[in-house]
Amino acid sequence: MMEPPSSMRSPHVEMKSLQLDDRTELESADSGIADVDELPVPQHILISNITCDSFKISWNMDSRGQDRITHYFIDLNKKEDKSSNKFKHMDVPTKLVAKVVPLPMTVRGHWFLSPRTEYTVAVQTATKQHDGEYAVSAWSEIIEFCTADYSTIQLRQLLQKAEAIAGRVLPFTIFYRNQQREYFQPNRDAQCFHMLPSVKDNSGSHGSPISGKLEGIFFSCNTEFNTGRPPQDSPYGPYRFQIQADLLFNQNTNIYFGDFYCMYTSYHYVIVVLAPSNSKGDIFCRGKLPALDRSNNCFLSCTEEEDGSLSFHHAQDVILEVIYTEPVDLSLGMVSQISGHQLMSLSTLNAKKDPSCKICNISVGR
Template sequence: MACTATYDQEVVFTNRGKKKVTHITLYKQAVCTWIPLQIMEVNSRTVFLHMSLSNAGESMSSITLSVPLSSDLSSDVEDYSCKALFQDNKDEKELIKSMKENSCVETFSVDVNHIPPSTYTVTGLGPPASGNDVGLPTGLPQDAALHGETSVIEEKLRKLVLSSNSETSDKQTRASFLNNPEKIHENQSSCVSLIFLKDTETKAIFSFFATNSEATFPFQLRPVTDYELVVFRGWETQKLCYRVHAVAHCSFKSYMTQMEVFELYKRALRHTLCLGFLPYYNFIPVTHLYRSKPLLHFLDIYKNTNGIMFKYIKNFGGDQASTLNRNLHGLFFSANVNPTTGLPPPVSYYGDQRIHIPVSLMITPFTNLYFADFYCHYVKHKVTLVVTRKGSDADNFCRSRLLSLSQSFNEFLYLSPGSHVAMVNTRVTVEVFYTESIDIVNLLKSKYAYITTVKQSGNPLLKTIFGIPKRKDCQICNTK
């Protein structure tokens, strides 16, 4: 349960005996937590971030800040205001929007890259290559944010949480700081990034610092989970008080691990294996896989790409936590046929021209087959299989992320050795993501492949570019 009890916290600005007392409302926490306070010098609209450590659920003694917080700003205590961040459950985008509108803080972009099984790295934290950001003090070297030193605060505090309902808080890490608070100030003259990672489901917020242009989350993220990331970039002007010159925000969903892929695979098996019949009852033979695109697409291949149908990066169709999304290039084909006639459907949602390629040319002894996804769009469930060339980059990518299947027998689509006919399970729509480009003109000239015309429905361009996410409320194909 999220903490709802609150207490009044006093923040005091002082200068040569003059004081200004402000009050903010904070949530009580079950453990010591870091509380980020947004301090603003109203005349210059300059923003500071002050990190205060609570004392586990009790009202803290007054937080005292000596002004000016930077030598070029006002010494009048009346010119400073204070509020707590991440305390009112407002959307992080609103936080950045408000900061952008009411201050001189700039915005920048960060990206989150994933390396299996669960390593996530934030990139783009450092200043632009052109030099200092707006507002950097003139005394700092241009490469200050890129030096190789690791500060104590980055090393010791990055596992501390700002929420009481997370089970991953680290008592030993907290003790390391509490026993050595004086070390915090070391190595903080250069540009740093204050990173806040929020689990939108549990509301836990993790904080850590980075001094380089990228930072790897030092703990395992929960798979298939939505995260919000807020990064403040600046430099330390007083102990644990940072002048903010730029802020960034991004949201992402953590990818499935192989364990989650295996769970999807088991769900697909339960759905496809019809009770009361032998497993192969739903299988029928197919000779070709097919791919539908608009006529202009094929004309462009004939005229501009020397007959090559080039692979492209996978969109966000299917499970939004699929590790394939925006990471792997390929071409989608379908093995979906009518169980009675054995023919593909007469209507296409992806274009009015359909190319048919023998399945025996795509699944060969030189390829590997992987199970990748199981999802639905309110109608028939779909299974995504991936075909890779053995030893290729795509093959290496899939080996550590997906579930390997036997090409000679599996529960969805298989080609027996020496056969030109594949068997496909008609209980689901089987899609094949083929990770190589194809010379379709050569295949057509040699009559290995052929093209048919079908009726088109809907806008194929939108489905191709963005993809259609899976149905989130389906109890059959969702693991959560």
């Protein structure tokens, strides 16, 4: 069960699975069947064209015995667990068998390849014999590589899923950020009256290109439908900074879709990025994230009215996390204590996405 359905299969490669648990068993099962010294050992393994769920592999071989090779064996393991091939989907092994094809050869499959994950790979050459067993060469050297982030193609698939559940929109007028009191103290850093961007943590989708890379400040804008005001509860602290929406989101601000995920709960989170035009954050997002129409999208919109004023709306049926990519002057807003509780269970800090959710996962993995 190496490959996805035939419609997704590489036209040059046919992959099958071997029901074996580790490399030692593979060698002991096959090495006595034929003279393995006659088969060349792959050398100088090269990994290229890496995506979030595929890669190309090629190698060099001695000419001796090449005409006997009928198959290649590929041993793929997550780097953090080299001694085991155990994956979440136990029916999908990582011992792969490919019929001989011209190199480089594409290895593709979201069932065993996750984005932004380190793997090791080694290769054998093999000959299938009349009794159906294989004679194999020695294993090649072990090569390490890391799969890539989601591309804009995968992010657009995720965007479409998020748009399907965003629901109706509600008006709002302020962005807010909750923290502990010390966070807002004026002597907390060299730029003493500013909140400064920091690198986003690894919460959300495993393949999102903003995790661990994009610098920004998290804000919320969600309101309670019955009051039209921000909720009084927060998982991040009892003190809240509030700023008028038009100071962060206006005609000079570009908006991007960043992620869509849940944490084993019934409610879902959408991350959008607000980046002033031509800022460092804006340059980072171009080409990496799907751009949204500022005045017409399902999640967070800014519309200019006839009198020149701006009106703002947010999606009702998802929890929006807004990343603003530039420093924010504390003097532009106000800090006050909220009356609600700290609901730590709602924190998304380094939260892991539910990989089994059919609503917020796409075919390339978590």
